[in-house]
Amino acid sequence: MASPSAPFVCLTLVLCFVVPSLATVYTVGDTSGWTMGTDYTTWTTGKTFSVGDSLVFNYGGGHTVDEVSPSDYNTCTVGNAITSDSSGATTIALKTTGTHYYICGVVGHCGSGMKLAVTVAGSAATTPTTPSGSSPPSGTTTTPTAQTPPTTPSTTTVPQSSSTALSPSAAVLVTLLALFKFAMV
Numbered sequence: 487m488a489s490p491s492a493p494f495v496c497l498t499l500v501l502c503f504v505v506p507s508l509a510t511v512y513t514v515g516d517t518s519g520w521t522m523g524t525d526y527t528t529w530t531t532g533k534t535f536s537v538g539d540s541l542v543f544n545y546g547g548g549h550t551v552d553e554v555s556p557s558d559y560n561t562c563t564v565g566n567a568i569t570s571d572s573s574g575a576t577t578i579a580l581k582t583t584g585t586h587y588y589i590c591g592v593v594g595h596c597g598s599g600m601k602l603a604v605t606v607a608g609s610a611a612t613t614p615t616t617p618s619g620s621s622p623p624s625g626t627t628t629t630p631t632a633q634t635p636p637t638t639p640s641t642t643t644v645p646q647s648s649s650t651a652l653s654p655s656a657a658v659l660v661t662l663l664a665l666f667k668f669a670m671v
């Protein structure tokens with residue numbers, strides 16, 4: 487047994503670099519935050535949400551982040567929130583696949599745009615609304631297979647001799663000779 491820890495150290499290092507890059511933290515509305523007058527459908531466009539990602543809602547006082555049912559989302563019905571938070575900085579971890587619906591619980595705010603629907607995809611195949619967490623997503627997240635280190639090009643160390651300085655002067659010499667020949671003719 488020489489040192490079995492070395493491969494584990496390498497593996498741990500690789501995981502440390504890979505795992506955080508897989509879980510993305512999305513700031514809802516980006517710099518606008520969680521507010522009225524922002525189109526969150528536009529904000530979600532082009533984004534892919536996966537299990538393990540999280541949403542951060544930043545907002546001032548007088549707003550809430552309520553997870554609601556699809557029907558409450560569509561009709562902007564407040565008062566039936568599955569979860570609710572009004573801390574001003576709500577982080578929601580996306581733990582399950584499917585579409586999650588969030589609205590502001592203050593009357594009128596949902597209608598003014600504070601509604602967000604996020605469709606969360608699984609790691610592999612999208613399983614629409616699994617009733618119970620019986621089958622966890624298989625952890626076969628394609629591990630990057632041994633990235634080949636950038637092979638340094640074999641630098642043929644040219645000795646700093648006059649040979650390198652010769653070629654430019656030789657070119658000048660040839661040019662001068664050519665010019666002379668033209669001048670002679």
Ligand SMILES: [Cu+2]
Pocket residue numbers: 548549550590591592595596600
């Ligand atoms: Cu609000």
